[in-house]
Amino acid sequence: MSTDELRYDGQVALVTGAGRGLGREHALLLASRGCKVVVNDPGIAYDGSGNAQQQVADEVVEEIRQAGGEAVANYDSVENGQAVVDAAMAAFGRIDIVINNAGIITPETWAELTLESWQKTISVNLTGVFSVMKAVWPVLVEQGYGRCVFTASPAVYGAGVAAYAASKAGVIGLANSLQFEARKLKLDITCNILIPQANTRMVQDLNSNISATRVAQGKSELKSAPEEVLNRLGPEKVSAMVAWLAHADCQSQAKIFEAGAGHFAQINWARSEPLFATEKEGVDGAPLPEHVRDGQDVLHDFSAGQLPRSGDGAMGAPNALELVFGHLKS
DSSP states (O other), X not given: OOOOOOOOTTOEEEEETOSSHHHHHHHXXXXXXXXXXXXXXOXXXXXXOSOOXXXXXXXXXXXXHHTTOOEEEEOOOGGGHHHHHHXXXXXXXXXXXXXXXXXOOOOOOTTXXXXXXXXXXXXXXXXXXXXXXXXXXXXXXXXXXXXXXXXXXXXXXXXXXXXXXXXXXXXXXXXXXXXXXXXXXXXXXXXXXXXXXXXXXXXXXXXXXXXXXXXXXXXXXXXXXXXXXHHHTOGGGTHHHHHHHTSTTOOOOSOEEEEETTEEEEEOXXXXXXOOOSGGXXXXXXXXXXXXXXXXXXXXXXXXXXXXXXXXXXXXXXXXXXHHHHHHHX
């Protein structure tokens, strides 16, 4: 490992949902490396309920200051992104790093999920990210620089929290689209996605709520992972990835990274080997469903496929037409 320490001196980071859990650890790590930090957190419950409790943001700010760093607290909801960004600019005059970490989760299963709960989750987890990024984008464009991290979730792989999973999948699409905008402008602005795995306050409170509901229904409590496993899933073991993605040296764009328990990995889209149903195969007009049925071996073969690049605005294979017409000519 290189002995050169990654530093953020003179830079300002806006970290949403930074009063507890992952956001708190991100803020503390960045501050310890010289970054000025705006600690945003209204202090509400994991499901978005309750009144704002300003002390959680204040406690993180005090911890940073006690360690010799600079930080200010902000208590606005990310649904009012302009207020969050205005507070950051008023405090420090610039924003170099945006860590979109704030989020809520409601415990309803699909059968229990209501439209109200769905909209509440989307409003914070997805529209809130939009609101913050919409407000901060002109700042980043004027500077010609920015490092943006978008927090998704393992729930995008499938989980019994549909609204939460959908909101986090939407965050991935939003990050990719903003990276496309930055590339068009030829600016040093990166947008990357984090899929964290950690035993946070949100996870603990959600599991407690689910267990209580199960018991009330006459079912057994929700099974918990062994204590030694939970201890290895501390949120502090995720933040190294966030700090790297927030650094000027990091040139990753529209990439998805997993982080948890000191384990890090990159996720990529994969495209299978293309299936052709063209004139060369004697197919006149539109292909039939049977062509797709009979091509399953090809569609499940990724050995000759591609790894699509995110954030460049390409729909499907960038050379799809060349592939088709080249296939017809060969």
